[in-house]
Amino acid sequence: MKNIIAIVQRELGTYFVSPVAYVVLTIFLFLSGIFFQTVLSSVLRDSMMQAMQGAQFGQGPPPIDVPGIVSRSFLGSMSVILLFMIPMITMALFSEEKKRGTIELLLTAPLTDAEVILGKFFAAASFFVILLATTWIPMAVLYIFGKPASGPILTAYLGLFLYSMSLVAVGMFISSLTENQIVAGVLSFGTFLLLWLVNVMANTAQGTSKAVLSYLSILDHLDDFMKGVLSTSNVIFYLSLTIVGVFLTYRSVDSLRWRG
Amino acid sequence: MSFNVEKGEILGFLGPNGAGKTTTMRIITGYMPASAGTVRIDGFDVGDNPIQCRKRIGYLPENPPLYTEMTVASYLRFVGKIKGVTSARLAAEVDRVMDKVNITDVRERIIARLSKGYKQRVGIAQALLNDPPVLILDEPTIGLDPKQIHEVRELIKELAGKHTVILSTHILPEVEQTCHRVIIIDHGKIVAVDTPQNLRTQGQGTSRIFVEVKGPSTEIVSALKALPGVVGVRTESETDGSFRFQVDSDVRQDIRSEMAKAIVTRGWGLQELHSSVMSLEDIFIKLTTAEDIHASDTDPS
Numbered sequence: 001m002k003n004i005i006a007i008v009q010r011e012l013g014t015y016f017v018s019p020v021a022y023v024v025l026t027i028f029l030f031l032s033g034i035f036f037q038t039v040l041s042s043v044l045r046d047s048m049m050q051a052m053q054g055a056q057f058g059q060g061p062p063p064i065d066v067p068g069i070v071s072r073s074f075l076g077s078m079s080v081i082l083l084f085m086i087p088m089i090t091m092a093l094f095s096e097e098k099k100r101g102t103i104e105l106l107l108t109a110p111l112t113d114a115e116v117i118l119g120k121f122f123a124a125a126s127f128f129v130i131l132l133a134t135t136w137i138p139m140a141v142l143y144i145f146g147k148p149a150s151g152p153i154l155t156a157y158l159g160l161f162l163y164s165m166s167l168v169a170v171g172m173f174i175s176s177l178t179e180n181q182i183v184a185g186v187l188s189f190g191t192f193l194l195l196w197l198v199n200v201m202a203n204t205a206q207g208t209s210k211a212v213l214s215y216l217s218i219l220d221h222l223d224d225f226m227k228g229v230l231s232t233s234n235v236i237f238y239l240s241l242t243i244v245g246v247f248l249t250y251r252s253v254d255s256l257r258w259r260g
Numbered sequence: 261m262s263f264n265v266e267k268g269e270i271l272g273f274l275g276p277n278g279a280g281k282t283t284t285m286r287i288i289t290g291y292m293p294a295s296a297g298t299v300r301i302d303g304f305d306v307g308d309n310p311i312q313c314r315k316r317i318g319y320l321p322e323n324p325p326l327y328t329e330m331t332v333a334s335y336l337r338f339v340g341k342i343k344g345v346t347s348a349r350l351a352a353e354v355d356r357v358m359d360k361v362n363i364t365d366v367r368e369r370i371i372a373r374l375s376k377g378y379k380q381r382v383g384i385a386q387a388l389l390n391d392p393p394v395l396i397l398d399e400p401t402i403g404l405d406p407k408q409i410h411e412v413r414e415l416i417k418e419l420a421g422k423h424t425v426i427l428s429t430h431i432l433p434e435v436e437q438t439c440h441r442v443i444i445i446d447h448g449k450i451v452a453v454d455t456p457q458n459l460r461t462q463g464q465g466t467s468r469i470f471v472e473v474k475g476p477s478t479e480i481v482s483a484l485k486a487l488p489g490v491v492g493v494r495t496e497s498e499t500d501g502s503f504r505f506q507v508d509s510d511v512r513q514d515i516r517s518e519m520a521k522a523i524v525t526r527g528w529g530l531q532e533l534h535s536s537v538m539s540l541e542d543i544f545i546k547l548t549t550a551e552d553i554h555a556s557d558t559d560p561s
Contacts, residue, residue, distance in 0.1 A: 006341035010327070017329045105325035105386070108289040109342045110314040257292055 003111050007119025008126065015089070015127055024088050028081060028131055035077045036070075036138035043069050067148030071139065075156040076226050078135060079219060082128070082164055083192050089127055090171025091185035093120050094253070098179045103256070113253050121172055121246060128164040132157065152228030159225025162238035163218065167192060169245025176252040192218075261450045262297075263443055267393075268421045272439030272456075273428035274544060280448035281428040282322055285398050288426070289319045301394055315344060318392040318423075322399055324383025328372035332363060332382055335371060336389065343390040357385040361415065376403040384412065388419075395419060397427040401434060413438050432544060444544060467509055469516060469535045474502040475528030481505070483522055489513035502531055 015021035047064045097103040106116050142148050171188040178184050199217035202210050214220060218241075221234040261284070265271050273281045286292040288299050290306045290313055299306040299313075306313045327335055336354045345353050358364045361381040366374060371382060380403055387395055400416065401409045416425055416438050429435060435442050436456045444452040444459075452459060473480050477495060480503060484493045489510040496504040509515050516535060523530045 003342055006338060010330075010338045013334075014327065014329060100325070100328070101321060101323040102325040102327060104286075104291055104319075104321045105339065106342070108291045108314055108317070108319045108321075109339070110311045110344055111342055112311065 003115045004119045004122065007106075007111075007116060008123045011093075011120055011123030012126065015123075020088065020092075021127065024085055025131065025134065028085055029134055029137075031081050032074075032078065032135055033138060035081070036074050036141075039073045039077070040070050040141075043073075065149075067142040067146035068152065071142055071148050071153050072156070072226050074138065075135070075153070075160065076222070078132070078160055079163060079222055082131075082160070082167070083196060084189070085131065086128065086164065086167045086171055087185045087188035087192065089124050090168055091175055091181050091188060093124060093172050094176035094249075095178050095181045095184045098256075099181075107253075107257065113250060117172075117246060117249050117253060121169060121249075124168045124172065125165055128168065129161065132160055132164070149228075152226070155225045155228050155230050158230070159222050159234070159238075162225075162235060162242075163222055166218070166238045166241035166245065169242040169249070171245075173245045173248040173252060176249050176256070261445065261448065263450065263453060265394075265424055265426060267424055269441060270416060270420045270425045270427065270439045272435040272442045273426065273445065274430070274432070274435055274442055275428075275445040277430070279446050281445065282398055283448070284445070285319075285321075285396050285426070285428060289317055289396055290314055291319075315390075316393050318387035318389065318395045320383050320387040320395075320397045320400055322402075324379055324386070326371050326379060326382060326386075329370065331368050331370055332358070332374070333367040335382065336385060339386045340389050345390050353389060353391075357388045360388060361385045362411070377405060377408045380404055381408070381412075384415070393423060395423050395425045395427075397425065399429055400427055401429070401431065409434075467514075467535060469507045469509065469519065469533065470496075470504065471507060471519065471523070471530070472502055472504045472532040473523055473528050473530055475523075475526070477503045479526075480523070480528060483526065484519065487515055487518055487522060489515050502529070504532075 043066055047066055050064060094103070097106065107113070139153070170191060171184075174188045174191065175181075175184040177187075195216065195218045198213050199220055202213035202217065205213050215237075221237045224231050224234050263271075273284065275281050283292065287294045288301075288306070290299075290310045293307060301313045301316050304312040304316075327338070330338070333354060336357065337350060340350050340353055341347075355364070358367055361384050363378060363381050363385060366378055371379060374382070380400070384397070384400060387397065397416070401412050404412060413434065416427065419425055420440070427434075427439070439456060442452070442454060442456050442459060443450055471484075477498070481493050481495065484490060484505060484507055487509075490507060491510065492508040494506045496506050498504070507515075507519070516533060520530060520533055
């Protein structure tokens with residue numbers, strides 16, 4: 001456990017010494033700010049129009065849950081931004097160590113492979129926890145000027161957290177396959193997009209393949225969380241994807257020793 | 261290949277590029293598994309008890325494994341932590357190894373900005389952390405300037421006794437100066453194991469003397485051939501009436517003073533006389549090319 005913490009510290013330290021963390025954080029904050037503003041203004045316009053229509057027909061304004069709609073579409077859009085941001089962090093996890101030869105240090109130190117892998121996984125995962133925490137800046141606006149229902153917001157965050165974990169695990173596995181960061185980054189990004197667009201393919205498929213393809217779509221499983229529904233099948237989907245990613249990394253690092 | 265290293269010994273690994281030096285070291289350190297055979301350190305098997313073995317090894321790979329964005333001190337603290345140095349001892353231990361390899365003056369510098377020599381020394385410092393009984397150094401003096409090379413060799417000699425050192429190199433003087441025992445490997449097989457001194461005398465059947473004499477060349481040659489123990493004389497060059505000869509003689513007989521006497525009593529001008537020792541280099545070439553002429557076209561490792 002002490003070893004894992006040492007690796008997490010070093011890894012996180014590296015993100016913040018190099019420009020990577022700052023660039024990713026800046027772009028993420030900028031994009032999430034713009035998304036929030038866009039969502040908020042369009043929801044406000046809609047609610048205003050509905051209120052005006054209601055006034056024309058001599059009725060009171062229809063009840064619209066503005067903070068709820070804003071938070072749902074805002075947090076929903078975070079999943080798309082994360083899809084782009086996660087490869088930026090995970091692509092270097094193992095590829096850079098292999099390129100610099102530092103992997104030889106880690107694999108000959110009195111550490112188990114599992115400690116190395118978990119250390120790296122937790123480091124990348126905690127970076128995305130920090131990233132998600134920054135979305136509380138726009139979210140706080142909703143709490144200051146309105147009364148959003150906290151339940152769906154909490155489940156949405158839980159969903160985004162599990163979703164990030166699973167993508168980090170898959171990205172880490174892909175990073176362990178190559179020495180080249182760019183190759184790892186493009187491969188991860190391609191894989192994530194495929195997992196995202198798989199539900200489009202599901203629309204044209206039939207029978208069992210349709211069921212399988214739509215089950216594999218990483219974004220579909222997030223919908224329930226966004227609506228405030230906490231279903232075990234979705235939690236298990238993300239957790240199992242995470243475990244598969246970590247396990248494949250374990251096998252890949254093991255094979256690294258054989259290939260030298 | 262099979263060999264033992266005694267406690268406190270410096271063992272040199274010598275071999276042409278691609279001979280398997282790095283691979284052997286990687287197997288000893290547990291970075292790579294052996295496809296057959298075992299490595300035991302302090303009675304622990306590298307394959308069955310990797311963590312116990314790795315605790316006893318300090319390893320400097322061919323390219324020092326440095327996180328170049330860190331400072332020297334923070335890098336060494338990290339390596340100390342993963343090597344199991346307790347947090348109470350960590351600061352003192354980092355100071356100790358920095359002092360040992362003389363890098364205390366750059367402790368707060370970013371590793372990326374250091375010169376190659378300093379980087380190499382940070383790599384050595386890293387291997388010394390937690391005072392492992394066994395040190396495995398893969399080409400420890402590569403990229404250093406002559407003064408630093410000397411310092412590192414002195415350091416290695418100093419470490420012997422307390423530590424067991426296995427080092428690989430293709431620089432032959434390094435082996436002659438630092439190692440107690442040499443293993444020459446080629447194509448993954450041991451071709452010789454001995455002390456550098458023994459290797460040198462074994463490799464030699466004859467000793468060679470260079471002599472430069474002013475006088476009539478044919479008479480000189482016959483006079484030299486007449487000396488006891490001489491097996492061959494060859495004229496090398498001639499400048500202004502003085503000739504250079506290469507004289508091979510039996511290794512058990514030192515004929516230098518006889519030779520000088522023979523030349524001087526005949527009234528010829530003796531201008532130079534020195535014996536050349538067959539270097540480890542020649543022995544190395546002899547050993548690694550004797551059995552297999554393909555040794556030269558293997559890829560560098």
